Amino acid sequence: MSQSVLEVEDLSVTIATPSGPLQAVRNISFDIKRGESVCLVGESGCGKSMTSLAIMGLLPPAAKRSARRLAFAGEDLAGASMKRINQLRGDRMAMIFQEPMTALNPAYTIGDQLIEVHRRHKQQGDRIARERAVYLLEKVGIASAAERLGQYPHQLSGGLRQRVMIAMSLMCEPDLLIADEPTTALDVTIQAQILRLLADLQKEFGVALLLITHDLGVVARVADRVNVMYAGEIVESAAVADLFAKPSHPYTRGLLDCIPIPGKTAPGEELGTIPGTVPSLIGGIQGCAFMSRCPLAQGVCAEGAPLRHTNDTHAYRCIVEAA
Amino acid sequence: MNKSATMGTLLEMRGVTRTFQVSQGLFSKSRTLQAVDGVDLDVKRGEVLGIVGESGCGKSTLAKMLLGLLPPSSGTIRLEGQDVSGLPRKELARRVQPVFQDPYSSLNPRRTLSSIVSLPLEVQGVRSDERRERSIAMLDKVGLPRRFADNYPSQLSGGQRQRVAIARALVSNPEIVVCDEPTSALDVSVQSQILNLLMELRRELGLTYVFISHNLAVVEHIATRVAVMYLGRMVEQTTTAELFRAPRHPYTEVLLASVLTPEPGLGVPDAGMSAIAPDPLNPPPGCRFHPRCPKAFSPCTTQDPRLVADGEAAVACHLYTQPHTAAA
Amino acid sequence: MVDVASAPKAPPNAALETAAETAAAPLPTGAGATTPPSTLRRMFRHRGLTIGAFLVGTIIFVALFAPLIVPHDPYAQDLTRRLIPPVWYEKGSWAHIFGTDNLGRDYFSRTLYGAQIALLIGFSVMIVSGFIGSALGLIAGYFGGKVDMVVTFFITTRLAMPVVLVALAVVAMIGSSLFVVIAVLGLLKWDRFAVVMRSATMQVRSQEYVSAAQAAGASTWRIVIGEILPNVMPHLIVVATVEAGSAILLEAALSFLGLGVQPPLPSWGLMISEAKNFMFFSFWLIAIPGTALALLVLGVNLLGDGLRDVFAPGGRS
Numbered sequence: 001m002s003q004s005v006l007e008v009e010d011l012s013v014t015i016a017t018p019s020g021p022l023q024a025v026r027n028i029s030f031d032i033k034r035g036e037s038v039c040l041v042g043e044s045g046c047g048k049s050m051t052s053l054a055i056m057g058l059l060p061p062a063a064k065r066s067a068r069r070l071a072f073a074g075e076d077l078a079g080a081s082m083k084r085i086n087q088l089r090g091d092r093m094a095m096i097f098q099e100p101m102t103a104l105n106p107a108y109t110i111g112d113q114l115i116e117v118h119r120r121h122k123q124q125g126d127r128i129a130r131e132r133a134v135y136l137l138e139k140v141g142i143a144s145a146a147e148r149l150g151q152y153p154h155q156l157s158g159g160l161r162q163r164v165m166i167a168m169s170l171m172c173e174p175d176l177l178i179a180d181e182p183t184t185a186l187d188v189t190i191q192a193q194i195l196r197l198l199a200d201l202q203k204e205f206g207v208a209l210l211l212i213t214h215d216l217g218v219v220a221r222v223a224d225r226v227n228v229m230y231a232g233e234i235v236e237s238a239a240v241a242d243l244f245a246k247p248s249h250p251y252t253r254g255l256l257d258c259i260p261i262p263g264k265t266a267p268g269e270e271l272g273t274i275p276g277t278v279p280s281l282i283g284g285i286q287g288c289a290f291m292s293r294c295p296l297a298q299g300v301c302a303e304g305a306p307l308r309h310t311n312d313t314h315a316y317r318c319i320v321e322a323a
Numbered sequence: 324m325n326k327s328a329t330m331g332t333l334l335e336m337r338g339v340t341r342t343f344q345v346s347q348g349l350f351s352k353s354r355t356l357q358a359v360d361g362v363d364l365d366v367k368r369g370e371v372l373g374i375v376g377e378s379g380c381g382k383s384t385l386a387k388m389l390l391g392l393l394p395p396s397s398g399t400i401r402l403e404g405q406d407v408s409g410l411p412r413k414e415l416a417r418r419v420q421p422v423f424q425d426p427y428s429s430l431n432p433r434r435t436l437s438s439i440v441s442l443p444l445e446v447q448g449v450r451s452d453e454r455r456e457r458s459i460a461m462l463d464k465v466g467l468p469r470r471f472a473d474n475y476p477s478q479l480s481g482g483q484r485q486r487v488a489i490a491r492a493l494v495s496n497p498e499i500v501v502c503d504e505p506t507s508a509l510d511v512s513v514q515s516q517i518l519n520l521l522m523e524l525r526r527e528l529g530l531t532y533v534f535i536s537h538n539l540a541v542v543e544h545i546a547t548r549v550a551v552m553y554l555g556r557m558v559e560q561t562t563t564a565e566l567f568r569a570p571r572h573p574y575t576e577v578l579l580a581s582v583l584t585p586e587p588g589l590g591v592p593d594a595g596m597s598a599i600a601p602d603p604l605n606p607p608p609g610c611r612f613h614p615r616c617p618k619a620f621s622p623c624t625t626q627d628p629r630l631v632a633d634g635e636a637a638v639a640c641h642l643y644t645q646p647h648t649a650a651a
Numbered sequence: 652m653v654d655v656a657s658a659p660k661a662p663p664n665a666a667l668e669t670a671a672e673t674a675a676a677p678l679p680t681g682a683g684a685t686t687p688p689s690t691l692r693r694m695f696r697h698r699g700l701t702i703g704a705f706l707v708g709t710i711i712f713v714a715l716f717a718p719l720i721v722p723h724d725p726y727a728q729d730l731t732r733r734l735i736p737p738v739w740y741e742k743g744s745w746a747h748i749f750g751t752d753n754l755g756r757d758y759f760s761r762t763l764y765g766a767q768i769a770l771l772i773g774f775s776v777m778i779v780s781g782f783i784g785s786a787l788g789l790i791a792g793y794f795g796g797k798v799d800m801v802v803t804f805f806i807t808t809r810l811a812m813p814v815v816l817v818a819l820a821v822v823a824m825i826g827s828s829l830f831v832v833i834a835v836l837g838l839l840k841w842d843r844f845a846v847v848m849r850s851a852t853m854q855v856r857s858q859e860y861v862s863a864a865q866a867a868g869a870s871t872w873r874i875v876i877g878e879i880l881p882n883v884m885p886h887l888i889v890v891a892t893v894e895a896g897s898a899i900l901l902e903a904a905l906s907f908l909g910l911g912v913q914p915p916l917p918s919w920g921l922m923i924s925e926a927k928n929f930m931f932f933s934f935w936l937i938a939i940p941g942t943a944l945a946l947l948v949l950g951v952n953l954l955g956d957g958l959r960d961v962f963a964p965g966g967r968s
Contacts, residue, residue: 043510141598157600158378187377188537192581193598196591214511217540217583221591240587258515260544261584262567267544268522271515277480390866416868429859433881439860443867491863 005176005208006032006055009069013050016062020282024050024063026232032176037202037209039219039240042229043255045278048212051229052178055210056095057085073175091121094169098181100161104153110164111149117171129171136167140197159190166198170205177202178210183218195222216259220244225313228252231278231289238314248310248322250294288317296320333498333531334366334389339398341384345604354604358384360555361398363630363637366499371525371532373546373563375539375578379603380552382535386503389533391415402498417447420492424504426484430476436462436487437472443495461490465520482513486520493524501533506541518545539582543567551575554601554611561636571638573618610641620647693961700957706950710943714766721760722746725917729755734933749939752922753929758936761917762943768918769899769947772833776898777891779837784844785887791845792852793875802845809842815904822910829912832905836898847890851883858882885962892955896948903944919944 013025025047032038040048054065057077070078072093077085089095097103105113111133118129130149137145140163153161162182169177179198183191199222202209211222219226219240226243228236228251236249247253257272265271276293279285287302288294294301298319305317316322341359359381366372374382387393388400391412400407407415420443423429430439441449441458449457459472465486476484485505492500502521506514522545525532536542542549543563550560551572559572570576580594597615601607607614613623622641630639641647694700713720729751736743737750737758749758791802818835825831855861856879864874903920905911912918914925919940926936 043512143599159598159600188539189377189577189581189594189596190598190600192583192591192594195583196593199591215583216511216585220585220587221583221589223587244585244587255511256585258511259585260515260518260540261586262540262543262582264584265544267563270519270522271544273516273519274512275516277482387862392862392865413868416866419866421863421866423859423863425859429863431860431864431878431882442864442869446868446870446873488863491867495867 004031004033004071005036005073006210007069007071008051008055009067011051011054011065011067011070013047013054013059014064014066015050015060016064017282022282023232023284024281025054026285028227028229028232028234030227030234030237032208032210034175035202035206035208037199037211037222037224039223039226040210040212040229041214041216041219041226043214043278045231045281046229047232048229049180052095052180052210052212056089056093056178058095087121090117090174091172092174093176093178094172094174096162096165096169096177096179096182098184100158100165100185103165104161106153109150109152110156114149114164114168114171117168121172132171133167136170137164139170139201140164140167141193142167158186159194162186162190162194163197166194166201170201170207173205174207176208176210178212180212181214182211184213184215191218198222216255228255231285232281233289233317235290235318236314236316238310238316242310242314246310246314246322248308248314248316249290249318250296250320251290252316254293254295288319331367331369332365333368333403334364335399335401336362336364336389337399337401338363339385339388339395339400341381341388341393342396356604357555357606358603359388359395362552362555362557364550364557364560366531366533367548368498368531369529370547371534371545373542373549374533374535374552375537375542375549376552377537377578379554379600381555382552383503385552386421386501386533386535389499389501390419390421413446416443417495418497419499419501420495420497422485422488422492422500422502422505425508426481426488427508429488430484432476435473435475436467436479439476439487440491440494443491447495458490458494461494462487464493464524465490480513481509482516485509485513485517489517489520489524493528493530496528497530499531499533501535503535504537505534507536507538514541521545539578540584551578554603554606556611556639557630557637558612558640559636559638560630561638565636571636571643572612572640573616573642574612577617610639618642694957697957697961699953700961703950703953703955703957706946707954710766710947710950711770713763714770717763717767721757721763722748723757723760725756725760725764726915727756731755734929734936736933737935737939740935750933750935752926752936753933758939761922762919762939765917765919765922765940765943766947768829768912768916769902769944772829772836772902773895773899773951775833776836776840776902777895779833780839780841780894780898781844781887781891783838784841785848787841788845788848789852789875789879789883792849793856793871793879795853795856799849802849806842806845806849809839812839814839815901818901818905819908819910822905827905827910827913829916832902832911836901840894840898840901843894844887844890847886848883851886852879855879855882885958889955889959889962892951892958896951896955899944899951900948 008031009029010027011025012023012027015022015024028051030038040051042048050063053059055070059065067078072088114133115126115129118132119126133149134145137148142148142160142163156164183194186194195218198209201207213219223240226238226240227234228249230251236243236252243252247256254272254274258274260271274293279289279292288305291297291301301319305319307315307317308321309315339359339362340357343356343358344353345356346353362385374385376382384393388395391407394408402410402418437455437458440461441454444454444457459469462472463469467483467486506517509517518541524530534542534546546563548561549563549566551558551574553574559575566575567579570579577594577596580592595617599614601611601614609625610623610628613619616623622645626641628639628641628644630637631644732751732755733753735747735751738745738748743750747757747759749762752758787802787805791799817839821835822831861874861878864878902911906918906920907924909924911920914921922940923937929936
């Protein structure tokens, strides 16, 4: 029995656009072990959301996925039938989306939506599904859970809706939970509560978590391991303590320099910046994608950036060896 | 001597309140939403006043009143001693300008960049050739050289658009720039560029900023003084250093505790605040924060605390005005 | 091996210099919003739009130059040459390409002149109703509140009226003519303009550049004309084309019923009406104006649909 809940090897996503094929995700590889919390972090356009959609098989029609290996708990996903994918989704693999306002169907009650997932996969009857729904709603901190089942999404605030989403994702006890920017649309205090909740539930239920975010603060507090993405590639991958202690890729370092940290960065001082913009991903990129913005760029970067390892779990793509 | 002509105070708000009528349908009486309730606030010349709070706290409504886009329902706003409601609209507009949050919605897609930036000058009646020169010069100052002048917003990235918005805000040489979440919609690497630009321009042009944000790390970096709002009320005001070193209001403590700094190994903090969000149409009696306050005690359920000044700082909390046993 | 620690730090004034680098970097592709150059290009790529534009353009051309093209006087009757079939029939001749009607008038000439009437009606009604509806929609959308309530009341009342019946009633009461038809239809068919402009205005109104213009002290008039109108124009154009097609059809219907333009004017609707007695033996008398009508309205609708696709954010085609 594989130790890894998710294995991704050389995953690519190409999107057909009027101006040509856009390589949103370029040969990325990572894996997630049982109960582990892995973060995909990057800025807009880096391909992190596309990656999560590719794994779940939810890509838009114009996007094509290819992978050397895409496996869930040892079972191949890439070649699996639609029927099998539908069996897995919602049951063993669940997803939480960014916008709690739009992720719930406004025409159905919370209870209907929670029970539907369970009914679909477990066939244990409505009574058991209902009990589990109430149990999970209470677990996610919603008071008067039984009454809430009869409420409609519009009657709940954003934070509550997101909690319902989390409860819904756990209805069938999945092995993997993919959360795409689950707290970006929420207030700071609610964000902390939701993330805390996710961490607690993860420990309690042993769910592996793939968390997609642009916020390095979230990464530091939630992740066990981190993959930093830039222009469709994973440019650095490390255990969380390693990443922040010894950021090795110039992009990671640049990102960390940009962020003001109360107590650490001097107020009023100029913040670090990453000059330039992300290059166009249409029609492929030659060599290192970060070259145009990198303070360490050299001519040979145009030929590509080799994979380096600081230690067993810390890898990065750069021509320059980090000191 | 008129207090508001005191050296340094540029803008003075006293008892500013703004209510909205929210209709409850055809057959029910409409209810009153107090978006901003009795706010006292001073903006000193040359400072960066940060206003923080979460959704529903009223900071955006406050911003609109500062800009003259909404009149207060009651209370006064004085700009250099003059009541703002008595000022002609164009005069206020020349002196207080905004930078908004969404770079994709703050620029008219059908105008060229120089036309967008010169709109405030157009309204002031400046001649067309002078307008063009000044707008091109300002675009250059924010980092968009001359050749951009006749481009359209759709050709720009988010960060570039925000620069255009800043240029537009500065072209009429305002005294106060109200920044309403100017970097919240931008990537981190772009955010730092814009923040640096804002700090640079403030030094160079001697500007005063009112900087509204929910991002406390950014506010700590750029603001000289901070005001914290909760459910329409001002709950704490003090210098930035003091606020982050020793927050006084329990809500401020919760806010600061919820900030996730990129420091691994600390886990996600438990700020100790109840998750149940209040209904803004039906705020709790007494202190609005009391149902969620980890330090609430008996006066909090019945009496509404006033904002009490203590030197430069101010806080609206019974813990500092009423006798109580010290919290463990 | 480069020592990372000694890599050069960003120089002072980095904000402005990096800004210049940002400015010099290639602009991101696929912005999606419309700008004048790419809109034109998208228009040419859209098949429906080019077909529609071609149809409408041809008919406009024909209408404009009708007096120069027609081989005969469309009003000249010649009872000795009644009901000659079009040229593609056995008995037809090139002297009368579309044959003649029951009064011996050349059908080709009448059809071409009919285009004038159809287009005149279409454009005039579009302009009158467009003006009324857009003004109402803009006002309701911009001011909201009580003003919106009043305008919405008017729109709802108007929507409750059956247009064709009211048009018939009015025309029956005061008599019919080209002018009456235009006035009646123009004063009735503004509802879609109002509805679309109202929601488009509300959408634009919520954009931050409108707030920025207000904060700059711009007057209401300046904001409506300078900020709102240019951005609702695409919606206006689309509705206008659709309404023009609808007006043309409505006029044809009224004329068919005898309550539109009066004979001997060669309105296509009237021509169809006059031809109904000869339907079975001289089929072309109905087919030709019917086809012309269908082609014009099809062209107008394709044009409108195409414009709507081209102006949509992201440009679906």
